[in-house]
Amino acid sequence: MTEQACGCPDFANTPAGLTRRTFLNGMLAMGAGLVISNTTGLRYAIAASGDNGADVIITLSMRGGMDGLMAVPILGDKNLARLRPTASVLDSQALILNRTFGLHPNLTTFKKLYDARELAIVHATGTPIGTRSHFDDQNSLELAAYGQPGSATGWQNRYLEAVGTTGVLSGIAVSDQTPVALYGEASTMAFESLDDIALSDIETDHKTYVDTLKRMHARSEHHWSQTAVDSLTASEALKQVKSNPTAKYPDSSSANRFKVLASLLKAGIPIKTAAIDFDGEFDVHSNAGVRSGSMADNFSDLSASVAAFKEDLGPIWRRVTIVTLTEFGRRLEENASAGVDHGWASAMFVMGGGVRGGQVVTKWPGLSESQLDSGDLAVTTDYRHVLAEILKVRGGLSSDAISAVLPSFVPKRLNITHPLHIGATVPIKRPTK
């Protein structure tokens, strides 16, 4: 069975994968309890809010191109009514936000949050370059490194680096796959369910098995192996997290993702930033179903999911900021199949206890033909202004740190957040050990 080896390169060191600055000895010395860190001496003990009292920053991605005018219609606009005979909300049915804007009637939770001043809307916002390509725009939106060709790290990962966190559960995607926004040097974890992510035992005691797998992976510098070491640490830590919803979630995969995230936060897992993909059909090239159908259903699910998440979180809600993202909005004019093709600007929702809500922030570009960009709502507010303010005010980053997270970008304050009061609101939950 012995075979002659060739001069082929070694399996473990040829891959040009990412390596990560990790402190393996620290990881291997991990104990039980809520101390989920790979560096000895650095301990997280504060529930939900993480080590510096900053918010948990949650992205809710609506992949496929979520149209802002379907979610947040401008009221009494002749162009909208004329060009979207079916794929629009009727003024008479919109939930009224102010004299100018309404909300889709199914976004009832958003209306309540808006009225409670915990939800702000930024409209006519989007990426600085609109290619109208799902894949290019999702990718560049998540990298958020415009003008930096070859950049391969996502903005949420750079946020973790800027915070200097080393916890293996600081960055979470409630997903089967790691999203681009989490790519990079800082450790992040992706899992869609709390079930079946514990290591099953083989013929040795559990700790020996875990430590052995860690050692076998620690010998390789490939990103796969380094992630594996952290996956083991995280998997052990997650054993104590039970799904214990105290709110009734809708029966949808998006709601289940919120449910998982709520369980993690309630268990005191020190998450700094989390990514959830909203599982809806937003790429409505035909039969958009704004009044009833696809989009109406998306908004019902979204509204009910957020309502349940807020109720489930209880007081922790005050320490989260949720921001919605999409790669683009849609063309102003609907097509012959009652759908709408790819466009550019959309709307973003920002919600949470620290949000300066009850306002629609926009430099409204208008919907007349000359005001459109190739037939689409124009972007007048770069989405990075929204991220920058959240990261700075609710994430506690300095201006220098912001420029590391969002390079080649000069942010301006939109005034959609309240200043962070460190340690003011959430009772500290001590680890059991």
Next chain:
Amino acid sequence: MSTTQYTLIPERVALAKMTYGYAASDLTSIKSSGLSSWVNAQLDPNLAEGDSCAKKLLGFKSLGMSVKQISAFDPFVKNSYSAGFELSSITVIRRLFSERQLFEMLVEHFNDYLHVPTYVAWQSRMPYDRDVIRANVLGKYPDMLVASSLHPAMLEYLNGNDNTKDAPNENYGRELQELHTLTSHAGYLQDDVVNAARVFSGISWDYDASQLVIDPDSHWMGAVSVFGWKNPNDGATPSAIRSVTESLVRYLALRPQTARAFSTRLARRFLADDPPSSVIDLMSAKYLQTGGDIPSVVKAMVAAPEFLLSAGQKVKRPMEYVGSVVRALKVELATAIQPGDASRTDDYFHDSVISSLVWYLSTQGQEPMNWPFPNGFPDKANPWTNLNGQVRRWNLGAALAHGWNDQDFHIPPYDQLLSGVTAEPAAVVDALSQLFLGTALAQADRNDILAIVSPVYDGSSAQSKLTQYAQTATSLILSLPTWNFR
């Protein structure tokens, strides 16, 4: 930090890249034939799937059905999910058990390239796999693209059915250029997208009659131009309209930008996430020279020196991990596959063995053909490198190694797999390392594995000493980083 050294022989490098997995017999075969003859044999249209695979496929009724027949098949009409599930099941069986391994890998690749999820078009997704992908994978890419452009599955997925002259639906017109041919780097414009949509306007699938309809009245008439291609587009007959679409598709398929995009994506599948440009150059040239002949480009890729030098540069996706374990251990299904039961319309296809395989892939985010976006499953390591995939993978490896799910899978006895090996820990571990990796374990890995394996046998189990050592050792070897790359 030291790095573990594993060096594979070229035959193993080639098999790891071009099959879902391989056993000792495959190694013997590639060694005796040589690399290029092995590839030629794998790409021979007359190569059979093999008895083991063929037997497992017997129960699947939709394999030979037309769109019309599927549309009228009662169990699928009552529960359209069954149609997609049947295709997922067929696909997993072929990937695991067909002898046409390279062919199956290419079929997967082109299903990702011209992606349509199974849940989108239950009536036509099986015929799409058979008549568009499989029928052309050993032929020319432009032919495959032409077939896909007018197929009911693609017409449904990218909104061709809704595309009319009054307001062309741009979905297909855009993805045809962005995903199927040029890619966005080529610099086509919004006008090109609109014009491509106009070319395909008025073409739809009539679900009642189960036939393609080309309606001159809903077709946008008049001169069109797309990325340098021009056509008067003034023939008001179905055949004239059809030939305009074909002219556009063939034009786009044969652009140098398409040759490059095609080659990059293919090389990414087999060599590395970021394949060397020298290989892409060579493959692109072959593509243009042969009019997009898929086997010729594959052969050019394999013949390039970079091919064997790219050992271990790809993280196995979930399907490849499952395949590599199943094929190396010669795992068999524990029971014969149950054919669909037409009397159970709400649960037509209920075979538990296949359900568990499809379910396993689905929990790792790779249920065959069910990626939710038009770009196909990700083919770089990053998205797959995460807790969810890793822990589930280690657990599945341990389960298969131990035969824990023996109601579904049958593992040949280790006494047979390791015949002649002494029932001592070191001998078993070393033999398994040779079986899986073809080389000795790195000293540190060997020490770690032996430390767990050595105390395993306590005399209390009915299983043989060798079996007990082998189960534990196999679990650990399957979780080594090296085993998770190809």
